[in-house]
Amino acid sequence: MTHYDLAIIGSGSGNSVITGYWDDKKVALIDGGIFGGTCLNVGCIPTKMYVYPAQLAASAAEAKKLGVDLEFKGADWVGIRDRIFGRIDAISEGGRRYRDLELENVDLYSEYATFTGEKELTMASGAVITADNIVVASGSRAVLPQVRGIDLPGVHTSDTIMRLDELPERIVIVGGGYIASEFAAVFSGLGSSVTQVNRSGALMRHQDADISTAFTKAAAARWNVELNSHLTGIRTADRGLVVEFEGTDGKKLELVADVVLVAAGRVPNTDTLGVAGIGLDQREDGTLLVDEYQRLLRGGEPVPGMFAMGDVANLEQLKHVANRETRVVVHNLENPSDLRPMDRRAVAAAVFTNPQIATVGLSEAEARFAHPERELAVAIQEYGSTAYGWAMDDTEGFVKIVADKHTGEILGGHIMGHEASLLIQPLIQAMVNGTTVAQLARGPYWIHPALTEVVENALLSLGVDPQAGDPL
Ligand SMILES: Cc1cc2nc3c(=O)[nH]c(=O)nc-3n(C[C@H](O)[C@H](O)[C@H](O)COP(=O)(O)OP(=O)(O)OC[C@H]3O[C@@H](n4cnc5c(N)ncnc54)[C@H](O)[C@@H]3O)c2cc1C
Numbered sequence: 001m002t003h004y005d006l007a008i009i010g011s012g013s014g015n016s017v018i019t020g021y022w023d024d025k026k027v028a029l030i031d032g033g034i035f036g037g038t039c040l041n042v043g044c045i046p047t048k049m050y051v052y053p054a055q056l057a058a059s060a061a062e063a064k065k066l067g068v069d070l071e072f073k074g075a076d077w078v079g080i081r082d083r084i085f086g087r088i089d090a091i092s093e094g095g096r097r098y099r100d101l102e103l104e105n106v107d108l109y110s111e112y113a114t115f116t117g118e119k120e121l122t123m124a125s126g127a128v129i130t131a132d133n134i135v136v137a138s139g140s141r142a143v144l145p146q147v148r149g150i151d152l153p154g155v156h157t158s159d160t161i162m163r164l165d166e167l168p169e170r171i172v173i174v175g176g177g178y179i180a181s182e183f184a185a186v187f188s189g190l191g192s193s194v195t196q197v198n199r200s201g202a203l204m205r206h207q208d209a210d211i212s213t214a215f216t217k218a219a220a221a222r223w224n225v226e227l228n229s230h231l232t233g234i235r236t237a238d239r240g241l242v243v244e245f246e247g248t249d250g251k252k253l254e255l256v257a258d259v260v261l262v263a264a265g266r267v268p269n270t271d272t273l274g275v276a277g278i279g280l281d282q283r284e285d286g287t288l289l290v291d292e293y294q295r296l297l298r299g300g301e302p303v304p305g306m307f308a309m310g311d312v313a314n315l316e317q318l319k320h321v322a323n324r325e326t327r328v329v330v331h332n333l334e335n336p337s338d339l340r341p342m343d344r345r346a347v348a349a350a351v352f353t354n355p356q357i358a359t360v361g362l363s364e365a366e367a368r369f370a371h372p373e374r375e376l377a378v379a380i381q382e383y384g385s386t387a388y389g390w391a392m393d394d395t396e397g398f399v400k401i402v403a404d405k406h407t408g409e410i411l412g413g414h415i416m417g418h419e420a421s422l423l424i425q426p427l428i429q430a431m432v433n434g435t436t437v438a439q440l441a442r443g444p445y446w447i448h449p450a451l452t453e454v455v456e457n458a459l460l461s462l463g464v465d466p467q468a469g470d471p472l
């Protein structure tokens, strides 16, 4: 049995816990999957590397209404795929080699581990290690509905769909969330015939209701969308797969496809880690409970020397949240007498679908529920109401802001449309820094006639009460 100062489970965000502080100490880094974790290998980065070319491809159709005659002649799927993974696989392998071969104080275990004691881990090979400190960063994995035919060749999750040998002619995408909506935009942009099928009555249902409704309409104008239908089975056909669904009204739906992508949510990797055996506190969905310092809890009390971060411990399942939690874990591991808390104000996210969606803070419904005592100001401003929106002839994009009518505090911002992921940033900044609606609308210059004017105008149209000293 080898003893370590620190053991880390997961080489995604977990890899960044190994700072210079550990140079003279012994560290075990354990990962049974691909080195570097989800974001690098099968998540944020490769998906966005597909999103950009797909957006270029889709722009041919969008240019037409502006009088520009672009022709989309097809996508070189294999070329795009190899450019993406030629870059990513090399980074993953370089990171693995560095940890495995070049860092003397780090032992890399390329296998799965389970807890067999509070500070004891047993590897798949049978090796047992102990450690004074353990960081759990084991991430999450795709959920596969247990229906007939789910393991047929041609049925994929986001882990495998990006490595296809050819662009599918017809793809059925199961799910209405982030992953399903991003891949629907990628495949439809690149030229596949896409049908996205969701169990509930709208896409992106966790967003503000106005965004969810508008996105469902916008998506249906770009690819086929079927709602209120859940997956019941998959079978092989003469040419491809038949994907079977049942509607909430009992009606059957059968779709023929070359490839099926199942994007029905992700579960935390806690069941496979044996955490229940050591009595760690978990939420109902299996995520590990941590305190504000990212310390693991047992019976509500922090367990000394044990931390968790990332998808295994938060509800957001976002890389920038995992990164921030990592910084908190790094600080608190290295400075146990000066603990610093995680900041969960103004968590933001973007969905890189078409049109893009971005969000920060509370939806209107969440704000009304969370603050029944406050009078809210709500504004919706269309891209098409600004000069840049005229240039784009945009008829879909809009910004929605929710604020406190009397104090001018911004409670939430929601954007759908061109580069929503960029336009949201001033609202994130304002929420974190406590900048009011008036201070944000009139404090900085807003470049004319940039698309950011739609955010400025949304702020102005909220009609919040003026305060003494507001900028002019
Ligand atoms: C398709 C897709 C697109 C995404 N796009 C975005 C995006 O655009 N923006 C964004 O913010 N987020 C995005 N995400 C989410 C983001 O990837 C995750 O939030 C983030 O990667 C989580 O990091 P993590 O360190 O918690 O886990 P991971 O990076 O998943 O690392 C966990 C590691 O632990 C290993 N492991 C698990 N169990 C064990 C065990 N028992 N023993 C040993 N090793 C184990 C796994 O092999 C894995 O490598 C996306 C996710 C997906 C799937």
Ligand SMILES: NC(=O)c1ccc[n+]([C@@H]2O[C@H](COP(=O)([O-])OP(=O)(O)OC[C@H]3O[C@@H](n4cnc5c(N)ncnc54)[C@H](O)[C@@H]3O)[C@@H](O)[C@H]2O)c1
Residues within 6 Å of the ligand: 145, 174, 175, 176, 177, 178, 179, 180, 182, 197, 198, 199, 200, 204, 205, 229, 230, 231, 263, 264, 265, 266, 316, 317, 318, 349, 350, 351, 352
């Ligand atoms: N851009 C980003 O930041 C980004 C991108 C991708 C993923 N992610 C993260 O990954 C997480 C997981 O993404 P996801 O899209 O898998 O999950 P999700 O929870 O966002 O969506 C799952 C969807 O599948 C549907 N569904 C579930 N079972 C079904 C069934 N049997 N038949 C039909 N539909 C069914 C649900 O109604 C829901 O719409 C997200 O919550 C997100 O945090 C982030």
